[in-house]
Amino acid sequence: MLSVRPKVAELSFQVFGRALHPELFEVFASKTLERGDYRAQIDITSAGHVITWRYRGLTLTEVACSAQHPLPEKRRLLSYRLKGERNDRVECRGGIVYHMNYQLEPVAPEVFWSFQEQLNSDSQHNGLMHVFDASGRMALGAVSFINAETRSRSLMVQAFHTFPDDYAIVKTQSVFELP
Known part of the structure; x- marks a missing residue:
């Protein structure tokens, strides 16, 4: 199965x-985490990731994907074009708080390749990783790496997605906090 990324501008x-229905996404790597009363499913998809976090009947789903990807509008809490840098938070029932930060960083080719090489070597030991096929224009494919840290009252997820055709890196950090 060919696994190539869309353009970073999308x-x-x-x-x-x-x-969200799992059929909506093509998943290349997946991991389930459980700690105390919460559970999280983390998936690497073609354009980024899907994180589904559950706690006592509450579900939050974070999606980094193509803007053209057909997603429902029902119960959408946040929606941004992934450009520049952004921070936001959502307060949910029961005192649960979700924090997010993302950054789209265009970099020089030598910085990009150095970062991607470091991701490849560091991520062999920890986290969830997928190396995508080359697009044809570049000799090496994109990389997605996701690291999750579980605590008794919180989950922090850091994701790194590279886009070789654009020499761009997407970095996200999400924190799901219990009251």
Whole structure:
């Protein structure tokens, strides 16, 4: 199966107060985490990732994907074109707080290749990783790496997605906090 990324200019970042159907996404790597009363499913997809976090009947789903990707509008809490840098937070029932930060960083080719090489070597030991096929224009494919840190009252997820055709790196950090 060919796994190539869309252009970085086509990306969006969305958060939903519900689960999304898994059939909506092509998943290349997946990991499930459980700690205390919360559970998280983390998936690397063609354009980024999907994180589905559940706690006592509450579900939050974070999606980094192509803006053209057909997603529902029902119970969408946040929706941004993935450009520049942004911070936001959502306060949910029961005192649960979701924090997000993302950054789209265009870099010089030598910085890009150095970062991607470091991701490849560092991520062999920890986290969830997928190396995508080359697009044809570049000899090496994109890389997605996701690292999650579980605590008894929170989950922090850091994701790094590279886009070789654009010499761009998408970095996201999400924190799901219990009251």
